[in-house]
Amino acid sequence: MSTSPIPFILDCDPGHDDALAIMLATASPEVELLGVTTVAGNTLMENATRNALIVLDMVNRPDIPVHSGSARPLVRELRTAASMHGDGGLDGPVPAAPSRSANSTDALGFIENILSSATQPVTLVATGPLTNMAKVVTDLGHLHHMIKELVFMGGAIGLGNWTPAAEFNILVDPEAADIVMNSNLTKTMIGLEVTHEAWLDDSHANELRGTGACGDFVAELLDHFVGFHQDRFGWQGAPIHDAVTIAHLIDPTLVTTIFTNVTIETESELTVGRTVVDVYSVTEKPANTHVGTHIDRDRFVTLLMSRLATLS
Numbered sequence: 001m002s003t004s005p006i007p008f009i010l011d012c013d014p015g016h017d018d019a020l021a022i023m024l025a026t027a028s029p030e031v032e033l034l035g036v037t038t039v040a041g042n043t044l045m046e047n048a049t050r051n052a053l054i055v056l057d058m059v060n061r062p063d064i065p066v067h068s069g070s071a072r073p074l075v076r077e078l079r080t081a082a083s084m085h086g087d088g089g090l091d092g093p094v095p096a097a098p099s100r101s102a103n104s105t106d107a108l109g110f111i112e113n114i115l116s117s118a119t120q121p122v123t124l125v126a127t128g129p130l131t132n133m134a135k136v137v138t139d140l141g142h143l144h145h146m147i148k149e150l151v152f153m154g155g156a157i158g159l160g161n162w163t164p165a166a167e168f169n170i171l172v173d174p175e176a177a178d179i180v181m182n183s184n185l186t187k188t189m190i191g192l193e194v195t196h197e198a199w200l201d202d203s204h205a206n207e208l209r210g211t212g213a214c215g216d217f218v219a220e221l222l223d224h225f226v227g228f229h230q231d232r233f234g235w236q237g238a239p240i241h242d243a244v245t246i247a248h249l250i251d252p253t254l255v256t257t258i259f260t261n262v263t264i265e266t267e268s269e270l271t272v273g274r275t276v277v278d279v280y281s282v283t284e285k286p287a288n289t290h291v292g293t294h295i296d297r298d299r300f301v302t303l304l305m306s307r308l309a310t311l312s
Contacts, residue, residue, distance in 0.1 A: 218308055
């Protein structure tokens with residue numbers, strides 16, 4: 001029996017792993033990418049939007065619209081991940097300028113239009129700071145019934161990766177994350193416990209190198225991204241954080257989750273951006289988020305590599 005692909009909108013800040021998330025989505029018949037919205041995070045808004053357009057050019061999908069969103073966090077100054085992704089957000093390959101511009105409607109307007117006209121609930125996937133998603137919560141309450149789920153890459157149960165306490169996406173806009181956590185949306189958090197198990201290394205870059213334009217593009221992305229993690233952390237490879245959100249849509253059995261309460265620290269100087277995950281329900285606060293704890297890495301890598309290979 002055939003099933004219809006899952007319709008979803010990807011809100012992202014490309015970013016090497018965001019680029020791979022876009023590519024996985026376009027190579028997977030189980031999901032239907034309705035559009036891409038961008039947010040400042042890994043890089044500035046204009047770079048994130050340009051990079052999304054470049055990746056969609058690479059996979060020959062000019063039909064997928066791109067809409068720019070929030071250029072800064074709700075209340076804080078923007079901090080970027082230029083040290084990891086480069087000033088332009090996609091260090092490594094030297095892609096051509098995009099063939100088109102972003103659509104004129106902003107991210108929130110696009111999401112509103114999609115939800116208003118949808119015949120079935122739409123999934124939202126966020127792989128950057130949650131600034132745009134917080135605006136969906138506050139401004140589009142009348143359409144929440146048309147949101148099936150919000151799957152986001154961010155946070156951690158244990159240690160952070162940008163400060164000892166905080167993961168980057170949440171740290172950039174903790175106030176936005178706090179709004180999202182306190183919303184009535186069904187939420188799945190794909191945090192560092194999961195994504196640090198979902199890594200690729202030099203062998204995967206070499207497997208795709210020479211297989212065509214897309215393969216070479218991914219290989220060059222990985223050359224930079226894997227190299228950074230080898231030099232900075234001494235790891236064998238690089239976690240492909242954001243692609244896990246798409247893999248989760250394709251095959252929900254890949255990621256093990258628990259349903260529990262998550263709150264966001266927004267005030268402490270030491271722990272701002274911390275996702276406080278009540279693993280053992282010691283606070284007795286109501287569960288509000290499905291939190292990833294583990295991924296079947298072998299199956300994830302097989303899925304990701306096989307789908308990327310089809311693009312070449």
